[in-house]
Amino acid sequence: MYEENFENLPAKSRRSLSGTRRFGTDLTKLATNKRYTVSKSLKKVHLSTSEDFFTEIYKILHNTEVNHLPSPDYMQVQIDINANMRAILIDWLVTIQSKMRFNPETLFLTVNIIDRYLEKAQVSRKELQLVGICAMFIACKYEESVVPEIKDLIYITADAYSKEQVIDMEFNMVMVLNFNFTIVTSLKFLERYANILSFGTQEYYLARYFLELTLVEYAFIKYKPSAIAASAVFLVDRYRRKCGSFTYPADIPYYYSEIRDCMMDLVYLINKAQNMSLQGIKNKYMTESCMEVSKLAPNCCFLAEVESL
Template sequence: MTRPASFRVTDTGNRRALRDIRNVVGAPPYACPIGKRGFPDKGSLDDKKLTLVARRPATRKFVASLASKSQPYQQGTNGQHQEDGSQSQYNPPVPLVVPKSSCLDSCTTIDVDYNSSNDIALPMVEEMDDSDLKEVAMEDLVTETIPSIDICDSNNPLAVVEYVEDIYSFYRQTEVTSCVSPDYMSQQFDINEKMRAILIDWLIEVHYKFELMEETLFLTVNIIDRFLARQTVVRKKLQLAGVTAMLLACKYEEVSVPVVEDLILISDRAYTREEVLEMEKLIVNTLQFNMSLPTPYVFMRRFLKAAEADGKLELLSFFIIELCLVEYKMLKFRPSLLAAAAIYTAQCSLRGLKYWTKTSELHSNYSEDQLLECSRLMVDFHQKAGLGKLTGVHRKYSTFKYGCTAKSEPALFLLNTTL
């Protein structure tokens, strides 16, 4: 089939196939239309001025950088450059192209003389004085900020770095609901705070024997206190309430939950399976099935991360705060304050001096002065941990598994610190 006359190529002139455009060895060079005006032709650098297209705005910082990189060159008396063959004696002026429109044909060339002592004349650039130079230098300064503690977990989806601050902001708003009245025992007629301490000290040993998660222990104590604050319990049912609270905490936190028979066995068969299930229904109805409350454990994890804690500081912090679980008087402190004070007390114990960083203060929202009252009580508990009858926490942290943390020296100097 022949091509129509309108599409026939009659005169190719100097046209070449696409494969022959500057990609065949020995192909003759072709004229570049840009070289006619915007750029110098080949071999004409010695007799033509170099023209550059200004691609960035002429800011004061950019002009200052140009002036700092300038080199002196010699200039003739008649306004022309001296061409004596010595290239090192001068550098040709670099003209700038100031585009008046998007077309290259409408560009104007401006010669910039770096050797001149006068101010640099550029469009839209004001004369710079000393204050301008200082302003340029100040632009490079970086303000000191507190580093983020979540950078290392940016690629960990379980760390939920994107909204972890929102989570802990919600914890702070709701932690009041997890607190109970510090004198709720006055409403109980058959039990007292000493019986509560005996129960929790025993549950800490049960928790250690069953190798349960740390979250389970803190939630167990929280369930017990919230239940006793709303429901009167007789003395012989207090242990039943304790083991049932641990059963509920295991169902909420653990992957592998202990069976009811195990809890009955650990209670020396003092209760039956039916009694445990009846107590379970009573507790969840009294608490309105609300088990999702922030305990000191969730704040411990966040504050330990802010403190850049190692294994030794972490163990000592948990040892101190578990001592507080047994003490009824510590119910007057919020969970977040207990966590921050435990870490602060542990740091003081390990370092031998008061230590609380700005990062810890920022993420805990507690200053050192706000922690001193709670911290001094913790030092007293630490000092007396191995004494008396309730030594379950001390025995637990005296094992090799917990690094013999209970043998660490308490920060006694905090007892003499004034508020």
């Protein structure tokens, strides 16, 4: 496990949590009572409400989500690290994200950066934590309004690396990835799907808990972000209703049969999380700020219900 320091971290390095969490206000934040007209250059396409914009935007996201996904078998080319080491790293980064109060999207982008970099570069086990902290540093620059200083990141790693090592690794990572950090994550789709299904706050956090569990599990790289998000909201919706079939609006472009494998893997992961050695995500979602939803996660009885469909 990685060592970490937080006790004496400057207060300014911790993001303020003031204000109410608003979910379902993804990407566009347009007023629903206005009419919007696309310019002549777009053939005078008229979209009457913001919902039309949402629909068009997410069609594009569905079409482009695979553009920046790592190969599902990239770990085979790594000589000194494995999927278990990756899981330990990400579980540690979840703790960092939670204690530093970074945006949730920062964590998802961080994991994507790590996986894409590991796909393209050989990394030793001694460098893996450095890759993780630099990936989060890059993600913070992209997602956060207040970015931590390098000295704060070094402090968190218990001085495992120097400032020069952080700068060199960050430079190498952005060059290898060609500065491509505009990606589509499963969290983006969750925001949309939760809004469509009118999730309450607790249901949203439960679905997000499921998504974060998949970040640690290397096997989920093979699934598209939208499929993982759809699987999570389907499970939460069925869990809250206790019955009924998986039939949803067209804005969630999946039938149950299309994501059954992903959903089954997710259910197994949810159940495994109760007893797995890595408890960072479970502990995070056991707090009051996350409405203690990890205590509500469906159990093995729910697994049997899903398998029977």
